[in-house]
Amino acid sequence: xxxxxxxxxxxxxxxxxxxxxxxxxxxxxxxxxxxxxxxxxxxxxxxxxxxxxxxxxxxxxxxxxxxxxxxxxxxxxxxxxxxxxxxxxxxxxxxxxxxxxxxxxxxxxxxxxxxxxxxxxxxxxxxxxxxxxxxxxxxxxxxxxxxxxxxxxxxxxxxxxxxxxxxxxxxxxxxxxxxxxxxxxxxxxxxxxxxxxxxxxxxxxxxxxxxxxxxxxxxxxxxxxxxxxxxxxxxxxxxxxxxxxxxxxxxxxxxxxxxxxxxxxxxxxxxxxxxxxxxxxxxxxxxxxxxxxxxxxxxxxxxxxxxxxxxx
Amino acid sequence: xxxxxxxxxxxxxxxxxxxxxxxxxxxxxxxxxxxxxxxxxxxxxxxxxxxxxxxxxxxxxxxxxxxxxxxxxxxxxxxxxxxxxxxxxxxxxxxxxxxxxxxxxxxxxxxxxxxxxxxxxxxxxxxxxxxxxxxxxxxxxxxxxxxxxxxxxxxxxxxxxxxxxxxxxxxxxxxxxxxxxxxxxxxxxxxxxxxxxxxxxxxxxxxxxxxxxxxxxxxxxxxxxxxxxxxxxxxxxxxxxxxxxxxxxxxxxxxxxxxxxxxxxxxxxxxxxxxxxxxxxxxxxxxxxxxxxxxxxxxxxxxxxxxxxxxxxxxxxxxxxxxxxxxxxxxxxxxxxxxxxxxxxxxxxxxxxxxxxxxxxxxxxxxxxxxxxxxxxxxxxxxxxxxxxxxxxxxxxxxxxxxxxxxxxxxxxxxxxxxxxxxxxxxxxxxxxxxxxxxxxxxxxxx
Numbered sequence: 001x002x003x004x005x006x007x008x009x010x011x012x013x014x015x016x017x018x019x020x021x022x023x024x025x026x027x028x029x030x031x032x033x034x035x036x037x038x039x040x041x042x043x044x045x046x047x048x049x050x051x052x053x054x055x056x057x058x059x060x061x062x063x064x065x066x067x068x069x070x071x072x073x074x075x076x077x078x079x080x081x082x083x084x085x086x087x088x089x090x091x092x093x094x095x096x097x098x099x100x101x102x103x104x105x106x107x108x109x110x111x112x113x114x115x116x117x118x119x120x121x122x123x124x125x126x127x128x129x130x131x132x133x134x135x136x137x138x139x140x141x142x143x144x145x146x147x148x149x150x151x152x153x154x155x156x157x158x159x160x161x162x163x164x165x166x167x168x169x170x171x172x173x174x175x176x177x178x179x180x181x182x183x184x185x186x187x188x189x190x191x192x193x194x195x196x197x198x199x200x201x202x203x204x205x206x207x208x209x210x211x212x213x214x215x216x217x218x219x220x221x222x223x224x225x226x227x228x229x230x231x232x233x234x235x236x237x238x239x240x241x242x243x244x245x246x247x248x249x250x251x252x253x254x255x256x257x258x259x260x261x262x263x264x265x266x267x268x269x270x271x272x273x274x275x276x277x278x279x280x281x282x283x284x285x286x287x288x289x290x291x292x293x294x295x296x297x298x299x300x301x302x303x304x305x306x307x308x309x310x311x312x
Numbered sequence: 313x314x315x316x317x318x319x320x321x322x323x324x325x326x327x328x329x330x331x332x333x334x335x336x337x338x339x340x341x342x343x344x345x346x347x348x349x350x351x352x353x354x355x356x357x358x359x360x361x362x363x364x365x366x367x368x369x370x371x372x373x374x375x376x377x378x379x380x381x382x383x384x385x386x387x388x389x390x391x392x393x394x395x396x397x398x399x400x401x402x403x404x405x406x407x408x409x410x411x412x413x414x415x416x417x418x419x420x421x422x423x424x425x426x427x428x429x430x431x432x433x434x435x436x437x438x439x440x441x442x443x444x445x446x447x448x449x450x451x452x453x454x455x456x457x458x459x460x461x462x463x464x465x466x467x468x469x470x471x472x473x474x475x476x477x478x479x480x481x482x483x484x485x486x487x488x489x490x491x492x493x494x495x496x497x498x499x500x501x502x503x504x505x506x507x508x509x510x511x512x513x514x515x516x517x518x519x520x521x522x523x524x525x526x527x528x529x530x531x532x533x534x535x536x537x538x539x540x541x542x543x544x545x546x547x548x549x550x551x552x553x554x555x556x557x558x559x560x561x562x563x564x565x566x567x568x569x570x571x572x573x574x575x576x577x578x579x580x581x582x583x584x585x586x587x588x589x590x591x592x593x594x595x596x597x598x599x600x601x602x603x604x605x606x607x608x609x610x611x612x613x614x615x616x617x618x619x620x621x622x623x624x625x626x627x628x629x630x631x632x633x634x635x636x637x638x639x640x641x642x643x644x645x646x647x648x649x650x651x652x653x654x655x656x657x658x659x660x661x662x663x664x665x666x667x668x669x670x671x672x673x674x675x676x677x678x679x680x681x682x683x684x685x686x687x688x689x690x691x692x693x694x695x696x697x698x699x700x701x702x703x704x705x706x707x708x709x710x711x712x713x714x715x716x717x718x719x720x721x722x723x724x725x726x727x728x729x730x731x732x733x734x735x736x737x738x739x740x741x742x743x744x745x746x747x748x749x750x751x752x753x754x755x756x757x758x759x
Binding site for chain 2: 048051052053054073074076078079080082083084085087088097140144
């Protein structure tokens, strides 16, 4: 499989702080790659190194099969995490500016296409300062893709958007994949990452702790989650926990409870104990969600930086 | 790379010149700079015409009566001017002298009492004529004022009356001395007639006809005003083109625009685009000022005052100065996140413009002195000071402007290089603005 990005043993330090530690990663062409990780884990630093905005201390980054050169910026669309636009410029002016900055072709046609797609066409002659935050974010997204780049890097593109705009942004990202673009985005929204990404990469304290397809990652963690709905709720589960050994964790969502069991624990023992105490309406054995996996790795007790689960 | 720089330049240029601040500054800054001169010119005839009562203590006993008579003549001839419609208009105050007897027993008491009258505005001032003014004696006693005239007033140093008194009093005293010596004053006037020394420029030869071109009379305008105007314009251009880069860079950083742009170009392209936008805005203003100046001088029939040979130097120095200052301002702006931080760095950034403003008069007075040569060859100061020297009537050796220009080009390249290194780190940094020492370390940091 052809890779759009190849990162080899890259390390970046800021003074004594290691932001990215010996990172190796391949991003296949035409895929959607999700970067996840807690705040300050090294996602943005990695993305900035990919954009050559900051330079790695050691290691190598190849993009489009070559070492980085400045002309690549024209082939990469970038939406940074911290983003803003010139408030006094009009929407079309600013899109034109970014399009020309990327040496884009057919800028006006592309601008109109994206403005229509994201329902902003009627605002094309308005100043940026008159737009809502969500509209501004969509304009920033258009600015990053207006030059029709081969690779699109989006740092937290969904943050701060309402559900309607989030769906619009999601559709736009999926449209990019449909036309063969490679998309990388970072997010704290595990639901989005789980539903949209072909591959997920998790970085924690500068180290890669997860990398691969969602299924392959989930396979590693096994089928250790049981979702339960019962009349007794969480209170009864505490009694079950005392009776059945191997229940690691109980997560109470109010109407639903999730328990995580050890490999040695038989789910049938849990069910038997439960029905002897209360009426059970749902008992579903499943793989952990990406959210569960994220929390397991990033919970405060994991001081060692977590275990690398590389299944890519 | 050039395309990207030009795209940023075009945006920066439009953003700068389209603002009301630029347009207003372009008009107001020079008006304010030259306001002092203009106001003085406009109001030079606007004087206090209230009559002035002056008391005379004449210890010599021979001058006061004559002074009263001379003041009377002045009041008759110089206080009123005839307007076009024939009406008389009072344009100066009358000087009304009142003689008092000297109190030789308690002179200090008399002086104090008269001073009190001045404070209470009963009189404007008083004059004390020493008893030996007719025949001054050289005294070893520093407190002996018997051979001088002393003028007492609240603002004696700048007082017009003090200046006026000198002539009639001395004329009168001289006439008295001549009379005593039996000399005819009319004859003396002829003998002592003053011959003035006119300040002239130098002769030159017309290269086409070979004819001598007569030297022109030097004027204060040429000697001081023209160089000052040149330097002021350079200062204004820096204010218009370079200084705004401090705030605009800070705003791009604080409004998170910078990283969006850095996704499309390098930090160097970004910074250079901004600087060139500033240079463009400054040069647009320069064209307006220079063009306006040329048209105004032609209209006034003073085309001879247009320093045509300096115009290429002016534009070369202006371009380099704005580039240099713009680079420094953009670099400093990249280290700031708030307007307050930017404000605190504005002063150190302006030093290359402030120093010439502080020493310009020394340079104009003696443009060929060692001090003038050395300071005008210090690269950050060269654009303003060398141009200042070149715009004086003196002939500056040709090697000096060329050496200065070479030095400025090198220093400008260094400024852009150093600023790009600061800009690259500063524009993505967050938190409190670094100290000057840290900023300098960034220039030489290996990463």
